[in-house]
Amino acid sequence: MGYNLLKGKRGIIFGALDENSIAWKTALKCHEEGATFTLTNAPIALRMGKINELAEKTNSKVIPADATSTEDLTKLFNESVEELGGKLDFVLHSIGMSPNVRKGKSYGDLNYDWFLKTLDISGVSFHKVLQTAEKNDSMNEWGSILALTYIAAQRTFPDYSDMAQAKSVLESIARSYGYRFAKLKNVRVNTISQSPTVTTAGAGVPGFDVFVDYANKMSPLGNASADDCANYIAVMFSDMTRMVNMQNLMHDGGFSASGITEALVEELSK
Numbered sequence: 192m193g194y195n196l197l198k199g200k201r202g203i204i205f206g207a208l209d210e211n212s213i214a215w216k217t218a219l220k221c222h223e224e225g226a227t228f229t230l231t232n233a234p235i236a237l238r239m240g241k242i243n244e245l246a247e248k249t250n251s252k253v254i255p256a257d258a259t260s261t262e263d264l265t266k267l268f269n270e271s272v273e274e275l276g277g278k279l280d281f282v283l284h285s286i287g288m289s290p291n292v293r294k295g296k297s298y299g300d301l302n303y304d305w306f307l308k309t310l311d312i313s314g315v316s317f318h319k320v321l322q323t324a325e326k327n328d329s330m331n332e333w334g335s336i337l338a339l340t341y342i343a344a345q346r347t348f349p350d351y352s353d354m355a356q357a358k359s360v361l362e363s364i365a366r367s368y369g370y371r372f373a374k375l376k377n378v379r380v381n382t383i384s385q386s387p388t389v390t391t392a393g394a395g396v397p398g399f400d401v402f403v404d405y406a407n408k409m410s411p412l413g414n415a416s417a418d419d420c421a422n423y424i425a426v427m428f429s430d431m432t433r434m435v436n437m438q439n440l441m442h443d444g445g446f447s448a449s450g451i452t453e454a455l456v457e458e459l460s461k
């Protein structure tokens with residue numbers, strides 16, 4: 192049962208690939224909370240994924256866009272405003288991909304063309320989304336724009352490789368653009384730093400199962416699930432959080448503030 196938190200709000204949700212995607216759960220939650228939105232993903236992901244199933248469930252239109260293409264993004268924002276019948280109140284950037292991680296390149300042997308691709312897809316694309324929203328004047332006053340990130344931007348998790356740099360870029364863009372958009376239109380920009388979550392992007396990181404187990408034991412509340420993340424995103428899109436801006440918001444069951452936990456001591460004492 193929803194709370195009508197997003198009644199009358201319009202938005203764009205990037206990155207729903209399949210039912211495990213954080214963006215997928217978010218779309219279901221936003222729909223339940225009364226929002227209308229368009230769904231988008233890279234053209235190749237649209238062919239491989241199941242987004243049409245989600246579109247049917249949430250009564251939304253799918254508009255293809257490669258998030259690294261400002262041309263695609265311009266089309267996406269303009270079509271979304273037209274389709275939804277007005278300017279937007281929220282945008283979710285839920286995008287991540289590293290060719291180096293995907294192809295098993297070690298951190299000491301990075302392919303630099305791929306490194307730049309990682310930065311473009313997973314970091315700079317957030318700037319492109321924000322700049323397009325600004326240039327096309329697509330946002331309503333007091334709108335909320337979010338991107339998803341991971342704590343590897345602050346601490347080293349070796350197998351996260353060049354994605355760590357991309358997430359640092361992403362979080363920095365949220366601060367810089369959060370200032371700019373607030374001054375221009377009272378629009379807030381934040382990142383949510385989510386627990387490891389079993390999804391296509393997550394499972395691409397080597398040793399991911401161990402990672403998930405470690406984080407779970409290291410978090411007093413346990414790992415935050417994709418559904419928990421969707422709930423948090425809905426609140427961040429609502430009018431209940433209008434003054435939260437330029438923040439990297441930890442959504443991790445307490446992981447980032449824990450030094451050691453009993454669960455981990457028990458495990459290591461075995």
Ligand SMILES: NC(=O)c1ccc[n+]([C@@H]2O[C@H](COP(=O)([O-])OP(=O)(O)OC[C@H]3O[C@@H](n4cnc5c(N)ncnc54)[C@H](O)[C@@H]3O)[C@@H](O)[C@H]2O)c1
Pocket residue numbers: 205206207208209211212213214232233236256257258259284285286287288312339340341384385386387388389390391392393394
């Ligand atoms: N799964 C985790 O453990 C975890 C933890 C913290 C943060 N995150 C972040 O959450 C976000 C969503 O990932 P997820 O875990 O739901 O996995 P996912 O694989 O379901 O989603 C990633 C999405 O990025 C899309 N994408 C890739 N290249 C694109 C491009 N050029 N243009 C547009 N879209 C593109 C993919 O098609 C996919 O839908 C990512 O930013 C990820 O880094 C994930």
